[in-house]
Amino acid sequence: MTEVTAPLLKADILRHLTFTLGKDVPNASLYDWRMALSFAIRDRIVEPWFASTRKTWETGHKRVYYLSMEFLIGRLLEDATINLGLRDMADQVMSELGQDFRAIVEDEPDAALGNGGLGRLAACFMESMATLGCPAYGYGIRYEHGLFRQRFESGRQVESPEDWLMSRHPWEFERPEAAYTIPFKGEVVTRDGREVWLPGETVQAEAYDTPVIGWQGKWANTLRLWSAKPTTMFDLERFNRGDYTAAAEPEALARTLSRVLYPDDTTYQGKELRLKQEFFLTSAALQDILRRFKAGGHSLRDLPKHVAIQMNDTHPAIAGPELIRLLVDENGMEFMEAMEIARACLGYTNHTLLPEALERWATFTFGSVLPRHMQIVERIDAWHRDTYHPPHWVGIVKHHEVRMGELAFIMSHKVNGVSALHSDLVKQNLFPELESLHPRIINETNGVTPRRWLKMCNRPLADLITKTIGDGWEADLDRLKELEPHVKKKSFLKDFDAAKRANKVALADWIAEHCGVTVSPDALFDVQVKRIHEYKRQLLNILETIARYHDIKANPQADWVPRVKIFGGKAAPGYVVAKEIIHLINDVAAVVNNDPEIGDKLKIVYPANYNVSLAERLIPAADLSEQISTAGKEASGTGNMKFMMNGAPTIGTLDGANVEILQEVGADNFFLFGLTAEEVIERRRNPDHARDAIAASQSLQDVLQMIAEGRFSPDEPGRYHQLVHRVWHHDYFLVAADFDAYRAAQAQVDKAYADRAGWLKMAALNTARSGFFSSDRTIRSYMADIWDVTSAL
Ligand code: 26V
Numbered sequence: 001m002t003e004v005t006a007p008l009l010k011a012d013i014l015r016h017l018t019f020t021l022g023k024d025v026p027n028a029s030l031y032d033w034r035m036a037l038s039f040a041i042r043d044r045i046v047e048p049w050f051a052s053t054r055k056t057w058e059t060g061h062k063r064v065y066y067l068s069m070e071f072l073i074g075r076l077l078e079d080a081t082i083n084l085g086l087r088d089m090a091d092q093v094m095s096e097l098g099q100d101f102r103a104i105v106e107d108e109p110d111a112a113l114g115n116g117g118l119g120r121l122a123a124c125f126m127e128s129m130a131t132l133g134c135p136a137y138g139y140g141i142r143y144e145h146g147l148f149r150q151r152f153e154s155g156r157q158v159e160s161p162e163d164w165l166m167s168r169h170p171w172e173f174e175r176p177e178a179a180y181t182i183p184f185k186g187e188v189v190t191r192d193g194r195e196v197w198l199p200g201e202t203v204q205a206e207a208y209d210t211p212v213i214g215w216q217g218k219w220a221n222t223l224r225l226w227s228a229k230p231t232t233m234f235d236l237e238r239f240n241r242g243d244y245t246a247a248a249e250p251e252a253l254a255r256t257l258s259r260v261l262y263p264d265d266t267t268y269q270g271k272e273l274r275l276k277q278e279f280f281l282t283s284a285a286l287q288d289i290l291r292r293f294k295a296g297g298h299s300l301r302d303l304p305k306h307v308a309i310q311m312n313d314t315h316p317a318i319a320g321p322e323l324i325r326l327l328v329d330e331n332g333m334e335f336m337e338a339m340e341i342a343r344a345c346l347g348y349t350n351h352t353l354l355p356e357a358l359e360r361w362a363t364f365t366f367g368s369v370l371p372r373h374m375q376i377v378e379r380i381d382a383w384h385r386d387t388y389h390p391p392h393w394v395g396i397v398k399h400h401e402v403r404m405g406e407l408a409f410i411m412s413h414k415v416n417g418v419s420a421l422h423s424d425l426v427k428q429n430l431f432p433e434l435e436s437l438h439p440r441i442i443n444e445t446n447g448v449t450p451r452r453w454l455k456m457c458n459r460p461l462a463d464l465i466t467k468t469i470g471d472g473w474e475a476d477l478d479r480l481k482e483l484e485p486h487v488k489k490k491s492f493l494k495d496f497d498a499a500k501r502a503n504k505v506a507l508a509d510w511i512a513e514h515c516g517v518t519v520s521p522d523a524l525f526d527v528q529v530k531r532i533h534e535y536k537r538q539l540l541n542i543l544e545t546i547a548r549y550h551d552i553k554a555n556p557q558a559d560w561v562p563r564v565k566i567f568g569g570k571a572a573p574g575y576v577v578a579k580e581i582i583h584l585i586n587d588v589a590a591v592v593n594n595d596p597e598i599g600d601k602l603k604i605v606y607p608a609n610y611n612v613s614l615a616e617r618l619i620p621a622a623d624l625s626e627q628i629s630t631a632g633k634e635a636s637g638t639g640n641m642k643f644m645m646n647g648a649p650t651i652g653t654l655d656g657a658n659v660e661i662l663q664e665v666g667a668d669n670f671f672l673f674g675l676t677a678e679e680v681i682e683r684r685r686n687p688d689h690a691r692d693a694i695a696a697s698q699s700l701q702d703v704l705q706m707i708a709e710g711r712f713s714p715d716e717p718g719r720y721h722q723l724v725h726r727v728w729h730h731d732y733f734l735v736a737a738d739f740d741a742y743r744a745a746q747a748q749v750d751k752a753y754a755d756r757a758g759w760l761k762m763a764a765l766n767t768a769r770s771g772f773f774s775s776d777r778t779i780r781s782y783m784a785d786i787w788d789v790t791s792a793l
Helices: 006-020 030-059 077-083 087-096 101-107 117-132 236-240 249-258 272-295 300-306 319-329 335-345 363-369 371-388 404-410 420-430 432-437 450-456 459-469 477-488 490-515 538-554 576-593 612-621 639-645 658-665 677-684 689-695 698-709 721-729 735-754 756-768 775-787
Strands: 063-067 071-074 111-113 136-141 149-153 156-160 173-184 187-191 194-198 201-213 220-230 307-312 346-349 360-362 401-403 414-417 441-443 524-529 563-568 602-605 624-627 650-652
Touching (some): 006 030, 006 087, 030 077, 030 101, 030 201, 030 220, 063 117, 063 272, 071 117, 071 220, 077 087, 077 450, 087 101, 117 136, 117 201, 117 220, 117 307, 117 450, 117 775, 136 272, 156 576, 187 371, 194 319, 194 371, 201 249, 220 249, 220 272, 249 272, 272 300, 272 307, 272 319, 272 363, 300 307, 307 319, 307 335, 319 335, 319 346, 319 371, 319 404, 335 371, 360 363, 363 401, 401 404, 404 432, 414 420, 420 432, 420 441, 450 459, 450 612, 450 639, 459 477, 459 490, 477 490, 477 756, 490 612, 490 756, 524 612, 524 735, 538 563, 538 576, 538 602, 538 698, 538 735, 563 612, 576 602, 576 721, 612 639, 624 639, 639 650, 639 658, 639 756, 650 658, 689 721, 689 735, 698 721, 698 735, 721 735, 735 756
Parallel strands (some): 063 136, 063 307, 136 220, 307 346, 346 414, 414 441, 524 563, 524 624, 624 650
Antiparallel strands (some): 071 111, 173 201, 187 194, 360 401
């Protein structure tokens, strides 16, 4: 491939502006420039992409297939320029063309094809697999509407549809030739002793490919997203009869399948459309995998030698029965052999223990949407029962429900949790009986890609790291350890401070413009960003904020360490309690921010519509990372790792990957508080745990009193009666029990922050010791322990 130079890149951009977009320079808009630049950059990805595919075919290398209902990719332009080593050149060339590179980057809409952690993990994994030269395909759905947009009206969350595809998505290639028929419903008949599925409906799955380029452009993989199209476009007979709307019905019906991402990641609802989406993704992926495999000329018996399929949670767990169906019904294999082959290919990652999020489909729904799969599931279950004699309460089909966790477990050769603590809990609490019958649970602690989450989003810090330890750390994050000797040096800490401060100044400007709140960059930026969920305890954070407000009011002259409390996150549209918490945060913000006695001592900001791009802005500017879930509930967390990398110490509980963060960074550099997972269980045995905790805490009494009196909702004093009632009487997530410990930890933070040199050292050590949390480490471990695949580089 020809070396890229600035003049060549400029010529490419101008060529695309003219010939791809049909615009001349004087008439080009920001959008046109963004497209022209994106196409010019994309051109540079295509060659390594082809080369990677070619090499995989030539060497017959094993491939990994990552099946996920969500890929939360965010923006791609800057990421691509970073991995190709072209960011500075692109910046320079655009300014020569009279354009602002940052403005162009920020004009790109986020691809928000995910809810939160699970979807963002899939995106980080795709980038790491490309970086490591692991031949891989990601399979997902090309939702027309990603996660909803959030805005606040009088402090309440209001949702509106997201329309990232309204402007052209320049990174994808439509593949009309890669299309499969996806069957649903109908009935199963027996013909010549074999089961034959006669579907009642079909839709077409059509592929759209986005190349995923790894660090330094050495390897590229494909993210293949499926879009639903009708098998018959149009009912011509109806049209000719003048029934124009009805004529378009089949088309509209089919397209609903890939219309919208389910925005509720808290409760599983058993909706037929969701099951159809899951099967749509899975069947299209498996048909594509088998087509490619056969093109390689191998025998289906050898499938596990060439193919590893990872199920991202149970959402694609229909992969077990579907692979059996394709092998048996369409390729004439024996059932038992098909089952063994499927299991040797499949792996299952569990991402949650919350019982309400575990998928279970009513056999009625399952059997009517997927009648053939219902038979297959029953056969797997019967085989399992007769062969292993599990306790009577263990099995796939129980109480007229198909349990997708049990199905995924039995159909996989490896099952993994996403942090050390979580994997232990998966073993002990979720699948204890299955694990003792067939041990297969392992741990794969999550990670995040340091290219996006350090190099790209935090230029000041990334430049300082390179200046200090040289380059190469981006793909070898353990090298950050080399920063440790420098952490003792005043000059390094001064530079580290300057980098953090530059990010904080930039964020303060952004907040002034977008939230209308003035914050001082000298204040401690305390950040909690993640989905709003009771177990994540944003409520605990806002209660502590109110306590702080109360104390400042009582003693305004004291030497307060100025704080900015920053919140970000969306609530599932139907999650009433989560929405109430959002409302409370905004109500408290309105009172505190407008109290003249408070000034810079305390400010609360809650920018609307938290997404990947906003995370990239907030995390580099954070001084403190809030990871305060009820112990035992957060499977891992990945935001916690991003904050650590960007030099923000954690205030947190012993939950998820916090445990490993604490281990890596050391107790002196982490603000630990709260009940442990075991203590949480123990404490709940006392039905009065909340009342006892409130009785013991004057501060918590004051806070609850202020809320109950309507101090933050003067227009509607009773607005939070229910919320306060829940803390007293239904405090399942132990907000009251951990309140005093959390306050004490926050007081420690204030004290530590006041010691500038001590704080900077702690912050820098967080970066220096974050190497373990690179998703490269995670992917290497999946490759060795689950996929049995090596790098093709
Ligand atoms: C669950 C459901 C339930 C059914 C309907 C749709 C839907 C969509 C998404 C989910 C995902 C819930 C699980 C999840 O996101 N877990 C998070 O996974 C992260 C990556 O492993 C981990 O860091 C977080 O701790 C965990 O909450």
